[in-house]
């Protein structure tokens with residue numbers, strides 16, 4: 001019989017562990033899901049949250065998790081008020097105020113369910129001071145709270161945090177298997193699945209979002225690839241305009257987020273105290289910043305995959321090209337590039353990402369990167 005844990009594809013041991021944990025009602029208060037990017041941790045965390053919040057609980061078939069009730073549906077759509085997701089909102093990781101906000105929130109009663117679940121992503125970016133704001137709550141959380149921390153390795157997590165969590169190891173999912181998972185979840189072709197995974201830094205859950213119906217990200221990717229193809233025929237002034245265009249296109253999802261935030265503010269205007277409203281506004285601002293850097297990472301990831309493909313062709317491995325749909329353009333670029341020059345361009349992508357992370361204006365960084373690529377393929 002199907003249950004919510006079936007969606008944790010590629011991780012049979014995790015699936016069985018979580019099934020047994022919920023069936024026997026032995027849920028601890030803190031877990032660390034540890035595994036590389038693309039090991040399906042986020043999806044597993046939401047499935048676990050479903051199992052924890054579903055009112056049918058452990059009494060249902062196979063330990064509950066109907067996957068069909070209102071609570072399950074809301075968790076799956078990431079709209080349940082008692083499941084909260086956190087990601088670093090500072091340039092260098094989690095902010096102290098973020099953790100304080102979470103601690104305050106955790107001390108309040110759940111809104112709809114009997115329990116509350118906090119999913120804390122990229123916990124390797126939780127520095128000492130931000131972690132300290134949260135340690136006491138992690139050590140002695142309110143009885144109805146479950147923390148699910150997500151991290152790439154146990155080594156990257158502060159020992160004080162690690163020692164308070166039950167570790168759930170996730171295995172590396174091979175690229176071909178990951179593409180199969182994304183294709184199965186979206187109905188996209190294997191080729192598109194591989195392209196999306198590449199554009200999303202290897203993350204399966206982001207790749208699924210990338211390909212989701214109504215998402216304009218594939219269109220955006222096409223625009224980036226078209227720009228790269230046109231680069232060598234361009235005047236320098238055109239390049240400047242192209243960088244600005246790409247950044248605008250990359251940031252397109254921000255408009256929807258801003259709109260949603262405005263609505264959220266308007267809805268809360270009458271209930272929330274002024275201080276709480278200000279806090280909400282500050283959080284929204286940080287989330288927009290975080291989302292904007294994610295958009296930029298997607299842009300640089302697509303450029304990286306294009307250069308990587310040029311290098312594959314230069315080394316005679318055309319079959320390893322990811323962006324198969326633009327093969328002729330890649331071949332034309334490979335004719336002008338050399339392996340060392342393409343490697344320089346690849347390094348320029350890394351530098352570009354690092355500069356953006358250090359708050360250098362994206363316009364300046366993407367400009368410089370496009371000029372570098374142009375030099376390599378002209």
Ligand SMILES: [Zn+2]
Pocket residue numbers: 054055056065066067068069070071072073
């Ligand atoms: Zn349910």
